Structure formats: C-alpha cells, structure tokens
Amino acid sequence: MADNWTWSEGSKMKVCFVTTGATAPFTELIRAVLQRSAIDALRDAAYTHLLVQYGVAKDVYDTFAIDARSHIQTQPEKGELIIEGMSFRPEGLMEQFRLVQQSNGLAISHAGSGSILEALRYGVPLIVVPNTALLDNHQEDLAVAMERSNYLIRGDVNDLAPAIRKAEDFRRKMAQFPPITSGKHRETKSFAAIMDETLGVLE
Template sequence: MDEEKAKVCFVTTGATAPFTDLIKAVFKTEAVDALQKAGYTHMLVQYGTAKDVFEQSSLNALRHMDGNTPRKPIRIEGIDFKQGLKDEFKLARTSNGLVISHAGSGSILEALRYDVPLIVVPNDRLLHNHQAELAKAMAASNYLLEGNTDNLAPSIAYSESFKMKKAQFPPITSGKHRETEGLEAIMDAELGFQD
C-alpha cells in the first residue's frame, strides 16, 4: 500500500462476539459511496470469524463500485482477529483516515489513544445493549461519532468535518474547556469515574 497516497478506513468488529451487521453495513451502497466521495482509497476490515460475510459483502460492494460509480474503486482488504491493532490505527491516522468500530470500550480507548477519528456502532444484539450507553456518552462529549448499522453514510460524511473539531482537542464540555487535563482525566470525568 502506498501510504503517501492512501486514505484508509479501518473497520474493527471486536474480539468477543462476531458483529456481522457491522461488516454488512460498511459495504452497503450508501456507505461505500460516502467513503468514495470523501476520497478514501482503501478499506481494511477486521472480520474475525465472519470471513464468509466479509467475502460476500465486499464482493457485492466491488461489483457496485465497478459498475455504478465514476470514482475509482476502493481497495478492500480483510484480516482475521489479532492481538493489538496499533499498526492499523496508526495507518488510519497517518493517512488522514477513519476508524469504524464496534462500541466496545477497549477498541474505543485504543482508537482515542492513537488520535484517530472514530465512528462507533453499538451492537444492539448484545445483552443489555451496554455498548449503546457508552457510545452515546462519548458522542455527547465529542470524543467520537455514533453510527448505526441501518445507514453509516451520514456518519461517514460528517466524519470529515468532525476531524476539524477533533483537532481542537480537548473537546469543549459542559461550558468549561479543560486544557490542562490529559485524555484519561477528561474521560474519567465525562464517564463519571471521578469522585
């Protein structure tokens, strides 16, 4: 991959439960069109145990890109689960790209650590839908964008202007700009972990 010319969207589905709906969502026509319109050249998808869903969904997306769009097709690659995704997060960051992730706390914190613009998609099939609560709280504080599997295109389109907001870190929260606090202290305060 020519990293100087690449703009990478990295998609991670998590390690504990297959999130096939997210894989299908990133390959929907509207999502692919939004990525192309934003200038993305590559999509790297961590598919985990859902390789068959990845292969079929990506094949459908490639057919759409080849036949129905004047833009250059996005190069699609997939990877299985692996420990640590620092190389993938760094690649998204250095290419002025984006991460689309399940709303698991580990993946969210990892992406934020690498200062990558992030769209999180809660897996509403999980018990108690705990990912939705975390995604809403983090999105309300402007740390990330919340997406859904029905239509990722609006979140993808908005992510380009969100990058500009993200450059003004730390985010403005509750009317008080806390410039002297680090990411960890701000997250603890926003999520209610401080006394």
C-alpha cells in the same frame, strides 16, 4: 493485500479501517460498512482503501465484499476503492491505526472501550457503532454519552453513510481534543477519567 499497504509522503492513499472486536462477532457492522450507501459515502470522501477486520465472520465478509466490489466497478468515475479483510491479530492493531493516522483516514469500531481507547490514542476520527444485541445495551449508552461530549461519532448499524459524511467536519473539530466537558479542560487525561466524566461519574 492489506499487509502490503504503505503510506508515503505525498501519497493520495486514504484508509478507512473497521474493527469489530475480539469477542462477540458483530456481523451487522461488517454488513453495514459494505452496503452500497456506505461504499458511496466513502468514495465521495475520497477514500481509496477499506480494511475490514472480520474476525471469525469471514463468510459474512466474503459475501458482502463481492457485492461491494461489483458496485464499485459499475461506477468507475467515482474512483477506485480497494477492499480487503483481515482476521484478528494477536499482536494488536497498532499498524492499522497508524496507517489510518498517516493517511488522514477514518476508524469505524464497535463500541468496546478497548477499541475506543486505541483509536483515541492515535487521534483519528472515530465512528462507533453500538452492538445493541449485547446484554443491557451498554455499548449504546457509552456511544451516546461520548458523542454528546464530542469524542466520537455514533454510527447506526442500519445506515452508516450519514456518520461517514460527518467524519471530515469532525476531523477539523479534533484540534480541540480533548473536548471541553464539565467546565474543565486538561491537557492530558486518562481514559478512565474521560469515561467517568463523560458518563457523569463523580470522584
């Protein structure tokens, strides 16, 4: 069970954590990360654990997780990838993001500002997948703007594999974080300032 996952020095554990948000169900993201192409991309990058926060969509998670586990079993030479799911946690996701950080893993998230902020706090590679079905498509605008400024990778809900493959190169670039934007580089910067600068909001 995911609650028992622990990292220790020298461990080969490498965790990918997927969070879908606390309000509108994002079943397409659950489906996308459990597609065979995404599973293959994770295994090619030596991920050992995949944790999916399914929220209220446990039935969707269960359906696609069955096929993903079956696909893994047909290719044992690629290594084991343990897949687990979890509901929403009222205490927050600190434990999950810390495990990603410790294991040099990856976070995949919907494009909500709260989830983006939490991932950026832990300094982990982040793939953001906009939910284009939402009103005004604001998540797409945010994801595109922040990818352009090299804060994250924008993922496509129709095919996550290319974004997963970019994550290792992106990890190396993160040594420059926060990225140099608008000709200015500050050692520390509030998330509100990052948002304003990325989206072109002037003070």
